[in-house]
Amino acid sequence: MDKLSSPEHKQSGGINSLSSKIYSWVDERLGISGIAKLATKKRVPEHRHSFWYYWGGITLFFFIVMCVTGVLLLLYYRPGDEAYESVRQITYDIKFGWLIRSTHSWAANLMLASAFVHMFSAFFMKAYRSPREFIWWSGVILLLLTMTFGFSGYLLPMDSLSYFATKVGLAIPGVIPVVGPWISDLIRGGPEISAFTVSRFFALHVVIMPALFIPLLMFHLGLVQKEGMSIPESELEKPVSERRSIPFFPNFAMQDLAIWLIALNVLALFAAIFPWGLGEAADALKPAPMDIHPEWYFMSSFQTLKLLGAWFPGEIGEFVSLGLFGLGLLLWFFIPFFDPSTKGGKRGRLATYFGLIVLGILILTTAWGYWVLPAATH
Amino acid sequence: MSEEIISKLPQGSTPKNESGEPIERRAFLKIAASAVGACYAAAIGYPVYRYLASPVETASLAAAVNEVTLPDAIKLPLNAAMIFKFGVKPAILIHHPDNSWTALTAVCTHLGCTVGYEPSRQVIYCPCHGGTYNATTGANISGPPPKPLTEFKVAITNGQIVVSRT
Numbered sequence: 001m002d003k004l005s006s007p008e009h010k011q012s013g014g015i016n017s018l019s020s021k022i023y024s025w026v027d028e029r030l031g032i033s034g035i036a037k038l039a040t041k042k043r044v045p046e047h048r049h050s051f052w053y054y055w056g057g058i059t060l061f062f063f064i065v066m067c068v069t070g071v072l073l074l075l076y077y078r079p080g081d082e083a084y085e086s087v088r089q090i091t092y093d094i095k096f097g098w099l100i101r102s103t104h105s106w107a108a109n110l111m112l113a114s115a116f117v118h119m120f121s122a123f124f125m126k127a128y129r130s131p132r133e134f135i136w137w138s139g140v141i142l143l144l145l146t147m148t149f150g151f152s153g154y155l156l157p158m159d160s161l162s163y164f165a166t167k168v169g170l171a172i173p174g175v176i177p178v179v180g181p182w183i184s185d186l187i188r189g190g191p192e193i194s195a196f197t198v199s200r201f202f203a204l205h206v207v208i209m210p211a212l213f214i215p216l217l218m219f220h221l222g223l224v225q226k227e228g229m230s231i232p233e234s235e236l237e238k239p240v241s242e243r244r245s246i247p248f249f250p251n252f253a254m255q256d257l258a259i260w261l262i263a264l265n266v267l268a269l270f271a272a273i274f275p276w277g278l279g280e281a282a283d284a285l286k287p288a289p290m291d292i293h294p295e296w297y298f299m300s301s302f303q304t305l306k307l308l309g310a311w312f313p314g315e316i317g318e319f320v321s322l323g324l325f326g327l328g329l330l331l332w333f334f335i336p337f338f339d340p341s342t343k344g345g346k347r348g349r350l351a352t353y354f355g356l357i358v359l360g361i362l363i364l365t366t367a368w369g370y371w372v373l374p375a376a377t378h
Numbered sequence: 379m380s381e382e383i384i385s386k387l388p389q390g391s392t393p394k395n396e397s398g399e400p401i402e403r404r405a406f407l408k409i410a411a412s413a414v415g416a417c418y419a420a421a422i423g424y425p426v427y428r429y430l431a432s433p434v435e436t437a438s439l440a441a442a443v444n445e446v447t448l449p450d451a452i453k454l455p456l457n458a459a460m461i462f463k464f465g466v467k468p469a470i471l472i473h474h475p476d477n478s479w480t481a482l483t484a485v486c487t488h489l490g491c492t493v494g495y496e497p498s499r500q501v502i503y504c505p506c507h508g509g510t511y512n513a514t515t516g517a518n519i520s521g522p523p524p525k526p527l528t529e530f531k532v533a534i535t536n537g538q539i540v541v542s543r544t
Binding site: 096 | 418421425426428429430431432433435436
């Protein structure tokens, strides 16, 4: 108080001294200057592969957009019998509702796309190696959760396409022996997709998934802070004196912010120029639309299912593809155990080939899936 | 704090000096960045505001009603009342024992409860805090209501009750 009332302080501007007083009051209790110091000490390696460091941040940005627009959509969305009507109102009656919904849908797709880029870049830079195994595992689970977010959110408008796509998607666990049909019925809340399914998916989408996702995301981000950015092998081969790095704050943070700004602009362009459409209301008594297909991030599994279905007729085909996907995912998940070495070596090369094959199959089957779609979507 | 940041900036940006030129450039950049930031905030804030305010706008459009026709109200027995919607708010139509008609807003002027007609005492009564109003004029008679209920004009045209603002 004495300092505040002293004449020099009055001259230098009361607001500044007041804000510094408030800052030190808060700092004494929360210790924020320690965190600020840590942020200024933290450095980010800089090399010719640094570009890939931004993709986790881009994914995070889209997730934040999802949260904000998701809460806004919650204000008018009504699950259950009124689901389609409420989305129709959001899209056509509520002011700028189309933009909020379009932004939510586009951000979901862009979030998944950047998550895939992030994961593959981490894979090829071998960022899963010790001591970052848990970062890799939490990241793979986060991607699976993100796909579940997408699957559960896709049904919520209950238009014709989302209805049938979900119907097909939920038929897949039904081929698991013995417990399959029981699981499918339990997820659906009955033998058919109904208002019960929408309410279930709604609870999954807005409560259960965020409750799982956010703590895991904190774990993922916390570990990245603890271990720092992974440095690719080519960079590790250089002597320490030749490695370059930039301060996290403000340099990397500013670059990150600039990238986020670009991401925001791209998102705004997509959302405004290609507003997300709404089909006819779902009707179980109408035949499925000719161009029925899942979202692009399930296209690869959808197409594989179709292909293997042709080779192995009947439920065997679905079973074989489920098995193949499960096996591939397990290999992918446990790659840190297969390729633990920090030097090159045979296993390191094998892991890279495995990654290239997985990437190739994903791209090929996705493209194939879109190629054979009926003309309606082209 | 800001001096520290400036001294850590990479090549190209000169730390500020006493003569003030670099500070000018810094100040300009600050203002430009703030202006761009404000544009983004507005571009995001405006649609979000309109989205949030959308039901309010719809309601105020619905409230802009000057006349309501009640086709079946003519069947209302003597010494009885009915509640109807005038715009977005409830209103009350009373058929008095002398076959005259009164229409008033049905929103208590005290704290906004919907009022009702009491045929036994022939008054309008608010159950929330016991306020009463004159059933013909809407004047507040007793209890907490500070103001009378607003009266509407009632006309019978082609066998239908038409309520309009006075």
